[in-house]
Amino acid sequence: MASTDHILVLNTGSSSIKFSLYGNGASELLLKGRVENLFSGPTRFLVQDAAQNNVHEQTWPQALDHAAGMKALLAFLATRSGGQSLRAVGHRIVHGGSLYSGPAALDETVLAELETLVPLAPLHLPHNLAAVRAAMQMAPGVLQVACFDTAFHRSQPALAQAFALPPAITDRGIRRYGFHGLSYEYIASRLPDAEPALAGARVVAAHLGNGASMCAMHAGRSIASSMGFTAIDGLPMGTRCGAVDPGVVLYLIDQLGMDVAAVQDLLYLKSGLLGVSGISADMRELEASDAPRARLAIDLMVYRIGRELGSMAAALGGIDALVFSGGIGENSVALRAAVCRDARWLGVEIDKDANAAPGTGVARISAAASPVSVWVVPANEELMIARHTMDLLHKR
Numbered sequence: 001m002a003s004t005d006h007i008l009v010l011n012t013g014s015s016s017i018k019f020s021l022y023g024n025g026a027s028e029l030l031l032k033g034r035v036e037n038l039f040s041g042p043t044r045f046l047v048q049d050a051a052q053n054n055v056h057e058q059t060w061p062q063a064l065d066h067a068a069g070m071k072a073l074l075a076f077l078a079t080r081s082g083g084q085s086l087r088a089v090g091h092r093i094v095h096g097g098s099l100y101s102g103p104a105a106l107d108e109t110v111l112a113e114l115e116t117l118v119p120l121a122p123l124h125l126p127h128n129l130a131a132v133r134a135a136m137q138m139a140p141g142v143l144q145v146a147c148f149d150t151a152f153h154r155s156q157p158a159l160a161q162a163f164a165l166p167p168a169i170t171d172r173g174i175r176r177y178g179f180h181g182l183s184y185e186y187i188a189s190r191l192p193d194a195e196p197a198l199a200g201a202r203v204v205a206a207h208l209g210n211g212a213s214m215c216a217m218h219a220g221r222s223i224a225s226s227m228g229f230t231a232i233d234g235l236p237m238g239t240r241c242g243a244v245d246p247g248v249v250l251y252l253i254d255q256l257g258m259d260v261a262a263v264q265d266l267l268y269l270k271s272g273l274l275g276v277s278g279i280s281a282d283m284r285e286l287e288a289s290d291a292p293r294a295r296l297a298i299d300l301m302v303y304r305i306g307r308e309l310g311s312m313a314a315a316l317g318g319i320d321a322l323v324f325s326g327g328i329g330e331n332s333v334a335l336r337a338a339v340c341r342d343a344r345w346l347g348v349e350i351d352k353d354a355n356a357a358p359g360t361g362v363a364r365i366s367a368a369a370s371p372v373s374v375w376v377v378p379a380n381e382e383l384m385i386a387r388h389t390m391d392l393l394h395k396r
């Protein structure tokens, strides 16, 4: 490897550490990979180069934890660095609460503040912080940067972040935060390259992956988001239910005798596309199935996206562009077509051929005369984190 200034980007979940290694001021992706099956085993470590060739594979018979996974990753990177040292590590951190509206250099003080946010994201934040601690210990002196999924949404008007609850409750941090912020920030950064007028435009973006949400942006700033206090609100997702009447939760507990763990399991892991279809959380499988419940799951997702789109257009006072991103948004021709069909009333006119074959990279898929332009923007949260990390590195 000949490039300088290596930046490592980490996205750590409950069972995996995904990583990307960038060189040359975050402009060049060098390697990408993941350590998977942490805690359950057998743990696997896979690495690909920028051309997606497999360059390394390792399996352990036992289950590794975050620290052991991180050790294997850093040891591998040391063998591949060609004398270049790691300059900084950028971490994807799910929650920055109301404290962080941008990236932050991590130290013991920031870590202690983030520990206080664990109750806001108990399923994700502890894993993020475990990776930070392991990386700080194993790469001492290397800048570690926290990039938050919530930070981009701190620009929302106070009303968009509020719940109609008494201050004694909201003062405890119970408010709408919004997530997928790094993905939306990346989309906002790419659109003006594709169409300069979009720099000041009213844009609704839909990040549709296993997790799914929508964000209303004006002039590149978040105005509203479909996810709220947690990443379970808004759209139906792979296994998450999206918005349900809070009365449903009360009924589950009061009438069906479910405890907190059972409700959490139902709403996070057994609902959404999987729960409705009873077949799969994977959109590809549902699209390939002719079972009526698979159709229903897809129809419900399309319907909820349409309802949310209307709400976002209202928050923006109109809409100039609609963006699809994430695994479903980038790949499902049928879902994009269905969402755009339902959004004709807003001035959305899709170009059938462009939608069927948008190609790679940022692509316009609306008809030339469509009052609202429609785009596919491949998600790249990792690059956003690398850029933020590089910026903080250069400010020091």
Ligand code: ADP
Pocket (backbone or CB within 6 Å): 208, 209, 210, 211, 238, 281, 282, 283, 284, 285, 287, 326, 327, 328, 331, 332, 333
């Ligand atoms: P994550 O949120 O975990 O990063 P992705 O962004 O990779 O997930 O999105 C995963 C979703 O994208 C799955 O539902 C998968 O079925 C869907 N998907 C991927 N490729 C296609 C495709 N060609 N057609 C339809 N859906 C697809």
